Amino acid sequence: MPNLNFEFTEEFALKMDQNDPLRSYRDQFYFPKVNGRDALYFCGNSLGLQPKSVKTYLEKELENWANLAVDGHFEGEDAWMYVRQKSKPALAQILGAHPHEVVAMNNLTSNLHFLLVSFYQPKGERTKILCEAGAFPSDQYALESQVKFHGLDPEETIVELAPRAGEHILRTEDILAKVKEIGSSLALVMMGGIQYYSGQLFDMKDITAAAHGVGAYCGFDLAHAAGNAPLKLHNWGVDFATWCSYKYLNSGPGNISGIFVHERFADDQSLPRFAGWWGHDEGQRFLMEKGFIPMHGADGWQLANSNILALAAHQASLDLFAQAGMEQLRAKSEKLTGYLEFLIDEISGNSGILEIITPRTASERGCQLSLLIHKGGKAVFDSWYAHGVVGDWRNPNVIRLAPTPMYNSFLDVYRFGKILEQSLHDFA
Template sequence: MSALEFDFSEEFALKMDREDPLSTFRDRFHFPKVNGNPAIYFCGNSLGLQPKSVKSYLDRELKNWADLAVDGHFHGEDAWYHVRKKSKPALSEIFGAHEHELVAMNNLSVNLHLLMVSFYRPTPERYKIIIEKGAFPSDQYMLESQVKFHGLNPDDVIVELSPRTGEYTLRTEDILAEIRNQGDQLTLVNMAGLQYYTGQVFDMKAITAAAHEVGALAGFDLAHAAGNVPLYLHDWNVDFATWCSYKYLNSGPGNISGVYVHERFAERPDLPRFAGWWGHDEGQRFQMEKGFLPMYGADGWQLANSNVLALAAHQASLDIFQEAGIQNLRQKSEQLTGYLEFLIKKISGESGILEIITPENQSERGCQLSLLIHRGGKAVFDEWYQQGVLGDWRNPNVIRLAPTPLYNSFMDVFRFGKILEQSLKKFA
């Protein structure tokens, strides 16, 4: 839908909601309240809302634990020994990968470190890593410590990509040019799939191809891309990736992460890794003998047995994703975020107070829009909060708003537009 077809009216928003085939999914989530009223929740980029079904999924596992205790590992519905497998079909659709290339486990930072053990193997000649400047701290701190672990200086190893002067986002051609410039010294490109601050989606297919051309690997932190934009990790030939499940995947605060490892590494017992019991060959696991033999695919990177309660909450959301369909969600997301963009530009006009720094091209963004606040600073954000808008403030002066297609409506966006209209009068 083009911006020209949008209209700043309640009638238009109601019409869009009536015609939205995904509108009923909104009723499957709990909404927080601000000042006693349901919030306009635009913060799925930080923490997704709780599906109402989570309680029943958790209660089922609690009952299994109560009724079966240790026998729950091998008996009853969804025996815990194989419980990780239940999430694979949905994850396969969301990430565009084979089921054996994915497994839900650990937390994001843990998985980043585990993957670096296998895929960051510096040599005196090839040791550099490319990352976007201003990456999320999870990535920055992980890379610094991994580089130091190898006895190297992060300043000599980590190449940070910055936008051109006067621009807020990276141009794909500049990313590819720097990959080629580093050439034989480059061993790894390790970027976000979607940049948390600007909301820019990187061209992961092109970046991966360029990395491979110079003999390097490509891995991505998909924390802000998972469940937000369609992904095709296998077809893009991405080497590895990880993500968290508590943002757009709505699985609960701090909940389980997951890893993707391309099937070219599926049978590589020689590949260095930090091994654990649950990554050992499933058929021999209870022989309890020395000699680690990794399972086929991503499962071979597991350490400990599955967190059953975490996976239950995760599954409640994944089942909703499978019912809604990632492509359907993407179509609505483009319309919903397009409507938000239209209203912000129409209402803020030439005021000079707000500037959208997220790319206008829909293929280069998800549902998040990042707004640079030129006047008013955090007071603008606080004003919106008092009016019931739950967004996300990022220092020094950016507000992130993420209308999420599973549970946000066009009326949410319209209501925000009315609040924006009133608040700008105070800061003009």
């Protein structure tokens, strides 16, 4: 993106914050402290900050439990039997979906396994899975075990696509060409929406279309994309997706995941799935009879009843997203990340200490910049932390920084720039 006449001055950063329509949201989060001072927190890609409203949302459910006990399932403003419905409008907005295509449930890797039961059904020559090389370990392990479950060899069945020699990101044309090359042998394309290490935002629309063009399903792990990048899962025709809520969705450590299943499968009982009581037809659930009848849409992939306290914390954050709106968050994100990129380039110059490996085009990334450290290694990261910068170290030599639009400021980014400036002298 153009640099918008960015300046490496405190005055500029303060002016940008003053004109930020989302500036008030920063005050709705708790910031951790490093050495007694509020941290410069750029780690929302690993764990989002706690909304101050979470305590109130949790206390409300604790009171319902105390005062209603088992009757809380059917009584009260948010009867537990139906409380999953409350998160659907915000999730639909964030994912670019219809409410019946999304549901909050389980955890990400569990959901991925349940979705693969439905959408990875190798038959005949159509057995291959295409994913990006260096996918997040959970995805790798899930795919390996699913392939073995079907009696196949992961080394022969899973095709991992790596960037070209000397490059850090996958070219879209290479992904599409590989899909076409595998062709009738391809059963599934399963990738991260944003590559966790490089920060690359994949072209999910074109990848999905390519997969469908050769008769394969297409799904995405949106752990680093949900609440971060603009998503239009329904319009793109994505078959399925799952995500976690504890990164950009700020819902608490290890908190609830969610799934998307395109509406063309909403009532498709021919798809195999692992069934559970909570996915059964809501109108007949308490008849307690044999014979699973899935609920309409994504709800039909549920197994167990809802985790009420997890959903309460989740809702506290989702309500903030509904108020702020993804369009405004994305607009700020592009400016904020662009400012961080500008400062890194301006300050590091030709020092040779670090290199941005995340795409330079705003439409090809979220708010994360991954910095390849060429000199100093983890000592650079430790030095930044000592000065209050909370980022994320990934072996062997990458620091990930995520200026998150919901709560980070331009002044945060400017202050990081001053720390970076000093560290360049220390590690030159």
